[in-house]
Amino acid sequence: MGVDRGRRPPVMADVAKEAGVSHQTVSRVLNDHPNVRTETRTRVLEAIDKLGYRRNLVARALVTKHSRTLGVVSFDTTLYGPASTVYGIEQAARAAGYFISIVSLKSIDKTGVRDALDYLADQGVDGIVVVAPQRSAAQALADLPLDIPVVAVEGGEAGEVPVVCVDQVEGGRLATQHLLDLGHETVWHVRGPGDWLEAEGRVAGWRSALERAGREAPEPLAGDWSPRSGYEAGRSLASMAGVTAVFVANDQMALGVLRAFTEKGVRVPGQVSVVGFDDIPESAFFSPPLTTIRQDFGAVGRHSIGVLLRQIEAGGPQASGRLVVPPMFVPRVSTAGR
Amino acid sequence: MGVDRGRRPPVMADVAKEAGVSHQTVSRVLNDHPNVRTETRTRVLEAIDKLGYRRNLVARALVTKHSRTLGVVSFDTTLYGPASTVYGIEQAARAAGYFISIVSLKSIDKTGVRDALDYLADQGVDGIVVVAPQRSAAQALADLPLDIPVVAVEGGEAGEVPVVCVDQVEGGRLATQHLLDLGHETVWHVRGPGDWLEAEGRVAGWRSALERAGREAPEPLAGDWSPRSGYEAGRSLASMAGVTAVFVANDQMALGVLRAFTEKGVRVPGQVSVVGFDDIPESAFFSPPLTTIRQDFGAVGRHSIGVLLRQIEAGGPQASGRLVVPPMFVPRVSTAGR
DNA sequence: GTGAGATTTGTTAACGCTAACAACCAAGGT
DNA sequence: ACCTTGGTTGTTAGCGTTAACAAATCTCAC
Structure with missing residues (x-):
């Protein structure tokens, strides 16, 4: 040649x-x-x-008004969840012949999201996926009427914007019900940070399962997703009487809880059963291997691209509403009957 | 307005x-x-x-021949290392006013890298960062003379292409020397997959520390970075006599090793000391908390953008060669003296 | 064989921007 | 008064592609 x-x-x-x-x-x-x-x-x-x-795709884009590039706005792609979601998005987009332009936010506030969206719109993207797990991010989306197709991932009610998400409530319910089924009187909860929709969904699921079983819901302990916050919650739980079952809102915090229990001499699952959330690759090798709820992040990413592309090709927002991916229960060693 | x-x-x-x-x-x-x-x-x-x-940035790009977009090719951005590196790249690039377009590869072979590079070149990126931790990827880079500025991250000798990386050999040496200093006769090693430069660097550092101390280097056990492979290596090690110190090539495998030891009743650090590599956020909460070698992925990402931008602005490859980021020893609980 | 219709090709004009050059104006030196 | 100089603005011509239309060619039925 x-x-x-x-x-x-x-x-x-x-x-x-x-x-x-x-x-x-x-x-x-x-x-x-x-x-x-x-x-x-x-x-x-x-x-x-x-x-x-x-x-020359630039020249082509100038005349067609289509760049075949999709924007992704995400919060801290260092975390396993966002990273996996973005990975799924990227794979699906490339398979469909689209480029992916990423903006990773340090903090999600209204200005941050607005700026990111503007930034990507300037670049001439054909559509945007916003991984918006925080209430404020979802809010920001709902408020700013963009003239460009947008899909929210994990986004709560985002106004006109279609949403793809994992059923967090169901996941929380699954985890809690599992512990109740094992014969535990009630289930404690280490929750995620207040602003996160995922955290709230899991709390809601936990509470609903307890209510349905007619049990008292103890005050949830607050965490921030980090192993350290789980560790601190674990130390509190270890010093409390009557704790036999804990549903922790993610695997990283569950690791912290396990660590605190080990230090305090609390045996898992002998004395206390623990369930996590996410099923990160490490969970199966915690001590003990963690029973958890798996989220299919890849599927979420793929679906978000599907919805977005349909919107782009139809040239307007489809009445798609909300696409919910079911969570999956993964039994391992950290839970046992009373 | x-x-x-x-x-x-x-x-x-x-x-x-x-x-x-x-x-x-x-x-x-x-x-x-x-x-x-x-x-x-x-x-x-x-x-x-x-x-x-x-x-309209597209129109602008058409006439200036500069898109202010940088391409990133990476292997499996689901992993902590690549994800953190890409995050650092993204932050640095955006701060410099550049967009980031990502291609995440499932497997890195010559064709894959070539295709990704072509794909990005088609899009009209001004430069490309290749996160190329595998020998084959580095090779591919060296072989194809791109007419567009490229920087390799973790890339071995990549021909003309400048490289930014963490000093893996030094890291391996640090880990091994620490164990020798604690009085262990020798140090076993669970290594990463054969094709990975990082794996080889760590092996080299481990071997060099042992040689310098005049100790025999046992046959390293093979892993593939996954917790499972570490678990299997751990089971082998637990059944072997005379194992008192293990340097595991990453934290995830170290988790597997710890798990296997726990199952076999091998106390860490009582009977065997373990050192990992990476310092993932979970490591501090393993049982026991893992002594490890920290890699500053963020710094690597930032530096790679620095080198790339200098190359772009100079309009040709600078005689930069190799930028090496030092690793950092992080002592925790999983190691103890004889 | 001829005209209607389809198929295949070419010509011209955008797309929205920047580069290169030309034109204009005021100020200053001779 | 003239010419220069330099700052300021406008005009024109692309960048490499696709869209819209026009022209040429082919096909087939009558």
């Missing part, structure tokens, strides 16, 4: 001359226009190959 | 008319051209504000 003739990368006109056609015909070949003779097509294709031509 | 007059988003000509100047003057204001009267400038700025004008 004779690339590099004359330094400057070849453009459509060069291919056209090489193939003895007009540049428009080259364009047609490139865009799979039906009305091109097969013989012409192969001639053009050969010329493209010979010159090593690659079409 | 009277946005939305007439549906179609305003373009430079609209601003020009509004301000009573030519569109070129608007362009000059936008690009901070020095020769514009302050009075004219404010008039243009007011018009921009009034119309809610935002410049």
Whole structure:
């Protein structure tokens, strides 16, 4: 392939001359226009190959008004959940022929989200996925009427914006019911930070399962998703009487709880049963291996792209509302009967 | 701000008319051209504000040949290391006014890397960071002479391509030396997968520390970074006689080793000391808390952008070679003297 | 064989911006 | 008064592609 003739990368006109056609015909070949003779097509294709031509997507985007780029706004992609979701998004988008442009926020406030959205809109993205697990982020989305398709992941009621999420309430219920089924009188809860919708959903599920069973719901302990906050909650729980079952709102905090229990000589699951949430890859190897609720982040990512693309191609918001991915119970060793 | 007059988003000509100047003057204001009267400038700025004008970056990119977008190719951004590195890259890039376009690979082979690079080059990125921890990826980079600035992260000798990395050999040495200093006769090693440069660097550091101390290096056990592979290695180690110290090539595998030891009744650090690598957020809460080697992924990400931007602005590869970030020893509870 | 219709190709004009150059104006030196 | 100089602004011409339309060619029935 004779690339590099004359330094400057070849453009459509060069291919056209090489193939003895007009540049428009080259364009047609490139865009799979039906009305091109097969013989012409192969001639053009050969010329493209010979010159090593690659079409300029920027020029294309200028005229079509479509960049085939999708924006992703996410909060702290260092965390397993967001990272996995973004990974799913990226895979699905690339499979559909879209590029992914990422903005990772340190903190999610209204200004942060607004700026990120503006930033991406400036770049000319065709649509945006906002991984908006916090109430404030979801709120921000609902408030700003963007003229560009948007999908929220884990987003609560985000006004007009369609939402893809895991059923957190169901997950909380599953975890709590499992512990009740094992014969525990009641279930304690280490919850996630106040502003997070996921944290609230899990609290709601936990509370609902307890209520349905007619049990008293103890005051939940507050955490911030970090192992350290779980550790501190664990130390509190270890010093309290009558704690036999704990539902911890994520696996990292559950790790902290387990650590605190180990230090205090509380045996798991001998004395206390523990259930986590997320099923991070490490959970199966905690001491003891953690019973938990798995979230299929990959599916969430894929679905969000599906919804977004449908919206883009339809040229307006579909009445899609809310797409809910079910959570999955994963029994391991950290829970046992009374 | 009277946005939305007439549906179609305003373009430079609209601003020009509004301000009573030519569109070129608007362009000059936008690009901070020095020769514009302050009075004219404010008039243009007011018009921009009034119309809610935002410049079209695609059109700009077409004529300037610069998209202010950087590509990132990474392997499995679900893992903590890559995720943190990409996060650092993203933050640094955005601070410098660049967009980030990500391609996350499932497997890194030559074709995969080549395709990803082509894909990003098509998009018109100004430069690319390749997170290339595998030998094959580094090789691929070295082989394909890209006409676009590239930086490799964790990349071994990548030919002409500048590299930013953590000093893996030093890390391995640090971990091993720590165990020797505690009085252990020798140190066993659970290594990462063969193709990974990081795995090889850590092996080399481990071996060098042992050699320097005049000790025999036992055959390393093979892992694949996953907790499960660490668990299996741990089971083997537990059944072997004379094992008192183990350096595990990452924290996740170390977790598996700890789990296996717990199951087999091997006390850590009572009978065997364990050192990990990475310092993931969970490590401090393992049972026992894991002594490990911290990698500053954020710094690596930031530096890679620094090197890349310098290369882009200089308009050619700088004689930068290799930028090495030192690892850091983090003592915790999983190691003790003989 | 001829005209209607379809198929295939070419020509021209955007898309919204910046670069290059030209034009204009005021100030200052001769 | 003239010419220069430099700051300030406007005009024109692309960047590389697709859209819209026009032109040429082919196909087939009558």
